[in-house]
Amino acid sequence: MNDFFSPTLDPHHPKEHIDALPAQSGTRSLYDSVCFCNRCNMCAQSCPTFRLRQEEFSSPRGRNQILRLVLEGKFKISAYRRQIEQSMASCLLCGACSAACPGKTPTAEHVLEMQRALGIRPLPFLLHKILSWRTASPRLFDWAATLCRLAHNGGAVKLLRFSGLTQLPFLRWVNHADDILPRKIIFLRQHLKKTVFPQNPGVLYLPSLEAAYLDGSLGLSSWHKLQEHQPAVLFGLSSGLFEYVYGSLRHARHAAQKLMMQAGNGTAPIVTDSADVYFFIKNYPRLFAHSKVWQRKARRLASRVRFIADYLPKKAKAEGYGRVQIDPSALFSFENEAFEKTEKIFRVIFKKNLLHYGYRDTPTPPFGYSFRKGNLSKQVCFCRVKDIARTQTDTVFFLSGLSALELNYWLKKYYPGAKAEHIVRLNG
Numbered sequence: 001m002n003d004f005f006s007p008t009l010d011p012h013h014p015k016e017h018i019d020a021l022p023a024q025s026g027t028r029s030l031y032d033s034v035c036f037c038n039r040c041n042m043c044a045q046s047c048p049t050f051r052l053r054q055e056e057f058s059s060p061r062g063r064n065q066i067l068r069l070v071l072e073g074k075f076k077i078s079a080y081r082r083q084i085e086q087s088m089a090s091c092l093l094c095g096a097c098s099a100a101c102p103g104k105t106p107t108a109e110h111v112l113e114m115q116r117a118l119g120i121r122p123l124p125f126l127l128h129k130i131l132s133w134r135t136a137s138p139r140l141f142d143w144a145a146t147l148c149r150l151a152h153n154g155g156a157v158k159l160l161r162f163s164g165l166t167q168l169p170f171l172r173w174v175n176h177a178d179d180i181l182p183r184k185i186i187f188l189r190q191h192l193k194k195t196v197f198p199q200n201p202g203v204l205y206l207p208s209l210e211a212a213y214l215d216g217s218l219g220l221s222s223w224h225k226l227q228e229h230q231p232a233v234l235f236g237l238s239s240g241l242f243e244y245v246y247g248s249l250r251h252a253r254h255a256a257q258k259l260m261m262q263a264g265n266g267t268a269p270i271v272t273d274s275a276d277v278y279f280f281i282k283n284y285p286r287l288f289a290h291s292k293v294w295q296r297k298a299r300r301l302a303s304r305v306r307f308i309a310d311y312l313p314k315k316a317k318a319e320g321y322g323r324v325q326i327d328p329s330a331l332f333s334f335e336n337e338a339f340e341k342t343e344k345i346f347r348v349i350f351k352k353n354l355l356h357y358g359y360r361d362t363p364t365p366p367f368g369y370s371f372r373k374g375n376l377s378k379q380v381c382f383c384r385v386k387d388i389a390r391t392q393t394d395t396v397f398f399l400s401g402l403s404a405l406e407l408n409y410w411l412k413k414y415y416p417g418a419k420a421e422h423i424v425r426l427n428g
């Protein structure tokens with residue numbers, strides 16, 4: 001990667017920005033990547049925020065052009081800061097535009113770069129603090145997560161809501177968390193506390209945040225699917241995806257390095273139940289474009305990562321699910337490899353009952369979007385529910401637990417005939 005002209009957004013903090021972005025013709029610098037957008041607008045109708053708002057600032061083309069003009073020094077951030085922040089904060093990072101774009105322009109990655117340069121911290125302060133401890137201070141995170149679990153299970157959160165305290169701006173996210181989480185939270189660790197892990201495991205299961213802490217039964221379903229491969233669980237580790245999206249790139253690299261060291265030099269596959277995490281680890285080498293040693297290690301780990309769809313039962317039963325759809329909702333990578341694999345398996349199981357996910361269907365917001373400031377998740381989810389009702393879908397399968405929790409809440413509210421499930425729940 002040796003570009004002739006390559007301006008940067010934030011020359012004083014190069015380590016806080018990604019050096020190499022994925023493009024059809026290999027990895028590119030940020031400026032080169034954004035120049036691939038030729039403003040054709042073919043992606044506009046696939047973008048949920050553009051369809052809702054019908055304004056250029058909320059379209060993929062608009063977001064790319066803002067970034068390009070800022071890089072070329074033709075657009076002063078200070079003059080339009082509020083609009084730019086709104087435009088970037090409202091992006092779902094879903095990648096639907098990249099799937100529709102002839103040049104596969106990675107708009108979601110451009111938006112993230114802009115957020116890093118503007119110093120936007122999209123999550124509410126307290127929520128961000130707690131989640132960032134997962135990498136920075138795992139013990140503190142465990143302690144905070146246990147406290148939150150006890151408050152949720154014991155009814156203290158209901159009391160908080162009743163007292164109106166959750167209406168305070170810095171606690172509003174608690175309402176939404178209480179709405180979407182299962183009535184009783186059990187950590188995966190509690191489910192597996194009596195399990196003895198093998199000395200030489202055949203696979204290493206890396207549970208997502210939701211499978212480890214928010215809905216342990218989801219992690220347990222993944223665990224059962226891996227049984228014949230002698231699994232062990234990588235507890236207390238994160239892939240660094242949270243830091244990549246919501247924190248700093250430095251911390252994302254640190255989390256990735258920690259995972260690489262813990263996973264060791266073995267050959268056992270590392271299995272994840274989140275398409276977001278799968279795609280992120282597959283792209284680890286991009287994080288280390290500045291270091292050959294770490295890039296080699298990242299490549300090795302990326303070659304070991306597998307998505308849980310590879311371990312689904314080959315002869316699953318289709319009864320009881322009715323008309324089925326797979327929601328491709330995932331960060332950056334709409335209709336990605338994990339989605340294609342899952343679709344192939346589901347086509348054999350559900351045959352004509354597997355409905356096609358249309359180009360203009362609205363994706364469910366991925367990876368905690370509904371907790372972000374300035375999100376449009378209520379409107380987006382309402383459109384998603386309308387799509388499900390229009391196609392008379394009975395079960396929507398997800399590749400990520402968080403999106404399934406999110407959609408289930410809205411389905412219960414507006415279309416209780418349908419339900420959302422993670423794919424690992426297939427046949428229990």
Ligand code: SF4
Nearest residue numbers: 037038040041043101
């Ligand atoms: S992102 Fe792709 S489809 Fe959208 S305007 Fe740019 S080039 Fe066209």
Ligand code: SF4
Nearest residue numbers: 047091092094095097
């Ligand atoms: S990532 Fe999603 S929300 Fe953002 S511009 Fe692309 S399609 Fe629109």
